[in-house]
Amino acid sequence: MKKLSIPALALASLTTYDLFQKEHSILRTFPVVGHLRYAVESVGPELRQYIVTDNNTERPFNRDQRRWIYASAKLENNYFGFGTDNVIDGTDGYPIIKTRTFSDLPARPHTExxxxxxxxxLGGPRGRRKAFRPTSVANISAMSYGSLSAPAIESLNEGARLAGALHNTGEGGLSSHHRQGGDLVYQIGTGYFGCRTPGGEFSLPALLETIADSPVRTIEIKLSQGAKPGLGGVLPAAKVTEEIARIRGIERGKDCVSPSRHTAFGDVDSLLDFVETIADATGLPVGIKSAVGHLHFWDDLADAMADGSRGVDFITIDGGDGGTGAAPLAFSDHVSHPLFTALPLVQKIFHERGIAENITWIASGRTGLPDRALMAFALGADMVNVAREAMLAIGCIQAQRxxxxxxxTGVATQSTWLMRGVDPATKSGRTANYLTALRRDLLKLSDALAVAHPALATTDDIDVLRADGTFTTLTEAIGYEPGWGIPSERDRSEITRIMYSPV
Incomplete structure (x- = not known):
């Protein structure tokens, strides 16, 4: 009797295992071949990208959007030919940006x-000692080292330096990988990583020590994030390496789950005391980041800031439709308002108190595409933060892993083998190229609107189509009053002067 070959023996063993295991019905019924179903399912998102979907079907970023980001990052042709393939007529809520025929502004020279x-x-209205004007309206949003790989963080930080943009550390603390020369936004989350006591409480001395020799320009207190509003950050055990555990002050190889809420403050009054304590100690502008659910908090915050004695320097509004973070499906799908609902809801509250102009407003949540960014500016944003778009620029393929x-692609992993695919020397340039292309297209849209800067766009500059073929202005759709959503007259005059002065 001939001996079974190794492949045949392996096949027989697999068949036997499949027939007697009780976890997977398909494998018990269809031994061996049933594994093909799981193999195909495991690469489903990748297959749909190339075989099933059209240019505008896939989410969160469709093929056209990814193509624009990839081409921009690689300095390739990011134009599109033969007209749009979007369904415009009969699409409810489709935005139309309205151009102006004439302009009093001088022609803007083309610049690379x-x-x-x-x-x-940022921080000017409250007189912070280290107030400054950010040199880029498009900046890199909060993505922690741990969530992203070391070379990904290095690529983003060096890219931010090349583009003159800010790079948010995320709640995971400040690592050596964040020190490639890019200016930083230091984020304080509920876990207080990098600024905590051994017991996990906030420590001001630890914060001062962490940022002492770093290029931190401003501090962001994360109240909640769009991926999982109302829950703390989650870093799966597989990503908690020895280095990350040391930076965060946690145990290696275990899930790192931040508390749902802060322990350093518990209401608006103590939050503002916390903000002012940090601002006084560091001299830096201090702001908050939050998704938007119940509006009681925002009413209370605006009321507490109305007299001008205390206040945040900036507010980052994060759309509640998910992000790079690991999150329960229900939270990504249903918890908190999407950005273009959330931003005007909060803006209205602060405009009604007459203090919106004293705050720098930052919009986050798929704002890394020129049309969506302009919509955010029209609704009152002064800057936009980009996260997943920046990941796409350095090689992400939206595999949703x-x-x-x-x-x-090695972007969102701690696997040594996988992260080899990210070369910071190459990817940092692509980050900068992408940010530059986003700003360039925003300038083009500004020129079409005959305004000096996208922050000067208003809700009157955008019409919203209805499914029945009629339309309304964005102003009417969201209920803004005249003058809402744009900077003060002083800021408008100054930014117009800057935009038309020799650089």
């Missing part, structure tokens, strides 16, 4: 630098 600073001085630690 796409100089586009913030229309407001961020939560598993098995990102195939």
């Amino acid at each position: 630098n796409a100089f586009l600073p913030s229309a407001k001085i 961020c939560h598993t630690g098995r990102c195939p």
Whole structure:
């Protein structure tokens, strides 16, 4: 009797295992071949990208949007030919940006630098010692080291330096990978990583020590995030390496789950005391980041800030439709308002108190595409933060494996083998190219609207189509009053002067 070959023996063993295991019905019924179903399912998102979907079907970023980001990052042709393939007629809520025929502004020379600073001085209205005007309206949003790989963080930070943009550390603390020369926004989350006591409480001395020799320009207190509003951050055990555990002050190899809420403050009054304590100790502008649910908090915050004695320097509004973070499906799908609902809801509250102009407003949530960014500016944003779009610029293929630690492109993983695919020397340039292209297209849209800066766009500049073929202005759709959503007259005058002065 001939001996079974090794492949045949392996096949027989697999068949036997499949027939007698009780976890998977398909494998018990269809031994061996049933594994093909799981193999195809495991690469479903990748297959749909190339075989099933059209240019505008896939979410969160469709093929056209990804193509624009990829081409921009690689300095390839990011134009599109033969007209739009979007369904415009009969699409409810489709935005139309309205051009102007004539302009009192001088013609803007074409520039490859796409100089586009913030229309407001961050921390200026509250007189912070280290107030400054951000040199880019498009900046890199909060993505922690741990959630992203070391070379991904290095690529983003060096890219931010090349583009003159800010790079948010995310709640995971400040690592050596964040020190490639890019200016930083230091984020304080509920876990207080990098600024905590051994017991996990907030420590001001630890914060001062962490940022002492770093290029931190401003501090963001994360109240909640769009991926999972109302829950703390989650870093799966597979991503908690020895280095990350040391930076965060946690145990290696275990899930890192931040508390749902802060322990350093518990209401608006103590939050503002916390903000002012940090601002006084550091001299830096201090703001908050939050998704938007119940509006009681925002009413209370605006009321507490109305007299001008205490206040946040900026507010980052995060859309509640998910992000790079690992999150329960119900939270990504249903918890908190999407950005273009959330931003006007909060803006109205602060405009009614007459203090919106004293705050720098930052919009986050798929704002890394020119049309969506302009919509955010028209609704009152002064800057936009980009997260997943920046990941796409450095090689992400939207495989939607961020939560598993098995990102195939090495962007959102701690696997040494997988992260080899990210070369910071190359990817940092692509980050900068993408940010520059985003600013350049925003300048083009500004020129079409005959305004000096996208922050000067208003809700009157956008019409919203209805499914029945009629339309309304964005102003009417969201209920803004005249003058809402744009900077003060002083800021408008100053940014117009800056935009038309020699750089």
